Structures are given as C-alpha cells and as structure tokens.
Amino acid sequence: MTVSGAGATREAIEAVWRIESARLIGGLVRLVRDVALAEDLAQEALVVALERWPAAGIPENPGAWLMATARNRAVDQARRRQLQAAKHDELAQDASGSLARPDLEAAIDDDVGDDLLRLILIACHPLLSTEGRAALTLRLLGGLTTAEIARAFLVPESTIAQRIVRGKRTLAEARVPFEVPRGAELSERLSSVLEVLYLVFNEGYTATKGDDWTRPELCEEALRLGRILAELAPHEAEVHGLVALMELHASRLRARVGPSGEPILLLEQERSRWDQLLVHRGLAALARAEALRQPLGPYTLQAAIAGVHARARTGAETDWPRIVALYDALAELTGSPVVELNRAVAVSMAFGPAAGLELVDALASEPALATYHLLPSVRGDLLLKLGRADEAFAEFARAAALAQNARERELLLARARACGCTGVDAERRRKP
Known part of the structure; x- marks a missing residue:
C-alpha cells in the first residue's frame, strides 16, 4: 500500500473510531462493569484495527468488528483472572467447566439498546465534579x-488527564x-447529564478564555450528544428543551463572528446568515418539549x-414583552x-433603558456577579x-478589565473608546 493510501486508511479508521467509540465503550461497560477497563479494551481493539485494516481493508461493519475484537479480549482476560484465582485458592477446576465468567458470556448477547444511555449517565454521574464530568x-x-x-478548555493536558483518571477511580471506588x-x-440523573452538555455547549458558544470568541467544535459535540440523548429519552421534556436551545443558538454561529474573528452581538447580526x-x-x-405537557424547565424556557x-x-x-415574560418565569424557577x-x-x-438600569443597579x-x-x-x-457617556465609559473599561476572552476584551475597549475616550485614556482611567 502506498504512503498516501495508508494515510487515507488511517484517516478512515479515525473517522470510524469517532463514530463507533461511544457505542463500543458503552457495550463494553455493560459486559465488564468497569469504565476504565472498558476504555482500555476499546483502545486495544483500535490498535489491532490500525495494525490489520491497512492491509486487509476496512470491514463492511467496522463497529461490529471492533466490538468482537474487544469482547474476545475481555473474555480472555476473564478466563485468565479466573485461572489465577483458582491457582491462588488451590481450587480444582473441572476440565469440562467453562472458565469464562458466566455473567460476562451471558451479557454478550444482551440487548444493547441502553448502552449509550448507560454510558452517558455514568460519565455524567453526580459523584464527579462538574469539570470531571465534562472531561x-x-x-x-x-x-x-x-x-x-485540554485545547478546548485551555487548560494543561495533565489537568485533563488527572480529571479523567480521578473520575474513573471515583466511579470504581x-x-x-x-x-x-x-x-x-x-x-x-438526567439533570446532571444536561448540565454537562449545557456547559460544553456554552464554552463553545462563548469561550471564557483565549483568543477566539467561539469554538464551534465544542458546540457541535454537545449538540451531537444532545440529539443522541433525545432519542434515548424521548419522553423527557427538558432533554428536548436543551436540544432546542442548542440548535437555535448554534444556528447563529456563523453570524456571531466577523471576518477577522471579532464578535458580532445579537441585534447587529445579519440574520440571513443564520442556519435555517x-x-x-x-x-x-x-x-x-412543550407537547409533552410537563412543567417547563430552565432549558425549555431558555429555548x-x-x-x-x-x-x-x-x-x-423581536417580541420583547414576550421575552420579559419568559425571563420572569425563568428567574422565579432558578x-x-x-x-x-x-x-x-x-x-x-x-x-426603555431607564427601566432596565433600575434592575441592573x-x-x-x-x-455572584462581583x-x-x-x-x-x-x-x-x-x-x-x-446619554451618560462618561459613566458608560467607566463601566465598559471595568468590564474589559474583568473579561478573560481576548476578543470580548477588545470589543469592550472599543465600546469604551466609542464613548469619546482614547484607548490610552481607557487604560489610565481604569487604574485606581
């Protein structure tokens, strides 16, 4: 196989992994009852695929191939552990008896319909920290x-690795x-899952740190998982509410950023660029969500x-009085x-701005807003x-000092300058 052909095969394998890995790990968790072991087995199957598929070609059903490979390794490991336990305990084994764990072999043919839902609920378990759940x-x-x-959340790779290891250990213990x-x-339990998906989406929609105002890849990932969850829990209104919220916000992503990456606020966006x-x-x-006739939750109200x-x-x-009424309900709820x-x-x-300012003051x-x-x-x-430009200047300068995202800081400083002050004045007046 040529170098270019091998590269194409590797890219295809990586694409298969992105599509199949969650279902694969979910099925393995059902079999081995251990998140860390399930991921290890899935990774081992991926390594075998990387070794064999470039020469043999990608199987017709790559997901089933990966599951069969990982499952066989799981059975082999169970047999080895049982043999070791038998030797340690000096127990006689009947030569005709099965050495594999009966529950593991029986589970191989179980219905896999809940595998993804099970994995989502485990990964987002309330025992874990919010950051650990997201990772x-x-x-x-x-x-x-x-x-x-790590790149998505702008933290060191070691920090993410620790969160993942700590999360698996917590679940096992x-x-x-x-x-x-x-x-x-x-x-x-779903409330914990929705919290994580909401956090991931929001970090992509308005990045808290860094040089980019949005990270669309995080929005896409949260939305993909939300759509899966909606299929797995079709009678949960808040699941549909969160999906609705993410779909509607994601529709604006192209219009939220200008040609140079600068932020474009909602009322200034070119709505023809919204993804219909x-x-x-x-x-x-x-x-x-509304048709399920359940009490409206925070995600459905935001949607x-x-x-x-x-x-x-x-x-x-825009029907602003309607939005005010919805915010009234959301504020009372949250x-x-x-x-x-x-x-x-x-x-x-x-x-009018005077009515809004009274509430802001x-x-x-x-x-919580300090x-x-x-x-x-x-x-x-x-x-x-x-018309209170001097006071507005001071507020925009203070906001810029608090903002951690570079693009947002630039926007706020520009708004400060628009009040009639130069950037140098802004910096001077911002200091005590």
Missing part, C-alpha cells in the same frame, strides 16, 4: 483525545451501579426565548442572578443609551 464525557462519548479536550435507572430516578435548517430543527425540538429571536425577521421585530441580569436587558428593550451588590464582566457591560450599554 470524561468528551473522552468516552466524544472520542476526543486528552490533548483535544463508589461501586456505581451500571444499570439504567427508571422513572423519577432517571429524571433526576438548525432554526427549523430547534423550533421542532421546542414543540416536542422558548431563543425561539422568539429566531422567529423575528429583524431585531426590531433564582439566578445571571438570569436576572438577562431579564434586565429584556426589560430595557421592552420598556439592584444587582450591583450581588456577590467579577462577572457582563454586569458592568450591560450597565455601560444602558448608561450610553441614556
């Missing part, structure tokens, strides 16, 4: 390498059950807000200061609309 989810379900996850919970217990396929998918997912924006042909046609800040923006759009002493750069950013915007 383990992207590793096991996204097929991302440790280096890729806690003897977490590997069954899919049902009923109310499933709904409770994602808009339609998002509105359909929202309709499914409903995004739906109002999506239905408006221009920013001027008690979140960030939601209250977003509600203040909606109030300013519906009833009421949040000034909120501890270092949140969007609080002074919103306040600066409202002050500017009220």
